[in-house]
Amino acid sequence: MSGGVQAxxxxxxxxxxxxxxxxxxxEAPFGRALAxxxxxxxxxxxxTADLGKYTDILPFRDAFSDRFFNVGMAEQNLVxxxxxxxxxxxxxxxxxxxxxxxxxxxxxVAIALAHSNLNVKIVAGLPGLTTGYxxxxxxxxxxxxxxxxxxxxxxxxxxATEIEAATEAVAEYPGPVYMRLLRGSxxxxxxxxxxxxxxxxxxxxxxxxxxxxxxxxxxERALDAAEALQKQGISAGVLHVPTIKPFDTAAVAEFAxxxxxxxxxxxxxxxxxxxxxxVESLFGAGIAKKVTRIGLPDRxxxxxxxxxxxxxxxxxxxxxxxxxxxxxxx
Numbered sequence: 252m253s254g255g256v257q258a259x260x261x262x263x264x265x266x267x268x269x270x271x272x273x274x275x276x277x278e279a280p281f282g283r284a285l286a287x288x289x290x291x292x293x294x295x296x297x298x299t300a301d302l303g304k305y306t307d308i309l310p311f312r313d314a315f316s317d318r319f320f321n322v323g324m325a326e327q328n329l330v331x332x333x334x335x336x337x338x339x340x341x342x343x344x345x346x347x348x349x350x351x352x353x354x355x356x357x358x359x360v361a362i363a364l365a366h367s368n369l370n371v372k373i374v375a376g377l378p379g380l381t382t383g384y385x386x387x388x389x390x391x392x393x394x395x396x397x398x399x400x401x402x403x404x405x406x407x408x409x410x411a412t413e414i415e416a417a418t419e420a421v422a423e424y425p426g427p428v429y430m431r432l433l434r435g436s437x438x439x440x441x442x443x444x445x446x447x448x449x450x451x452x453x454x455x456x457x458x459x460x461x462x463x464x465x466x467x468x469x470x471e472r473a474l475d476a477a478e479a480l481q482k483q484g485i486s487a488g489v490l491h492v493p494t495i496k497p498f499d500t501a502a503v504a505e506f507a508x509x510x511x512x513x514x515x516x517x518x519x520x521x522x523x524x525x526x527x528x529x530v531e532s533l534f535g536a537g538i539a540k541k542v543t544r545i546g547l548p549d550r551x552x553x554x555x556x557x558x559x560x561x562x563x564x565x566x567x568x569x570x571x572x573x574x575x576x577x578x579x580x581x
Contacts, residue, residue, distance in 0.1 A: 378433070391551075453491045513529065
């Protein structure tokens, strides 16, 4: 873990993302990791679509100004330029918001990148419900969209530790990647020594009554909920799934076999993302298990304070606890 550890919260465009819960945090873990890589990897270049400050790539820009490109507010051009740089032997890390990388540049990602299997890494800020700016900026369906593109690896890290580790991993991975990004002061949730591996889920907590399968920052909530449930006599396990594609179906099937009930938790609409992948995995493995979904509804979310919105739509530790404690009476 790099420097910059402090107590704090994750910030996005001045909005409190309401994650951290008093945990230690790391400032700009993505940018710090990329800057470190830049010293040993002269082939790495950084790009942004006029959002360098808000996608934490400025540490790389400051260290390697001759390898940093701001293409302006033009996301399709961002992807096209990154594709060209990849064809010239570079490893581009292109940053923007998730909504812009997907809704505005989807065809470019599919054809210019994935179809040609180019070595471009798209790093997407404001995942799911991490901004109060409403439906224009909330990437609530990006995982569903990106997992449908053949050959595209999709990653949703949960904390500062995993963001740094995933940045290093995707730099070594020879192919196109879409990675969600928590920015600002990002909490440290995972234990020292945690190993990130593309395509692998990690069981972070054992349990026998209910199994929570989570991704992204919902893993922090899942771990806190499991701790609270333990005090109520409910044994809850947690399986963290940082890679949406390729999906670790074997780990999901094994985990499901160790618990009585499955609960999925994701910072994404409940269609097409983690919940859908879990159900598909269980069906493919011939496992009949009740699955309860926690996530966003199939609708656009209004503007408002982020903590208020996350509480309203159930992306909190309290909501997970309430859902699981209610299973016995369902």
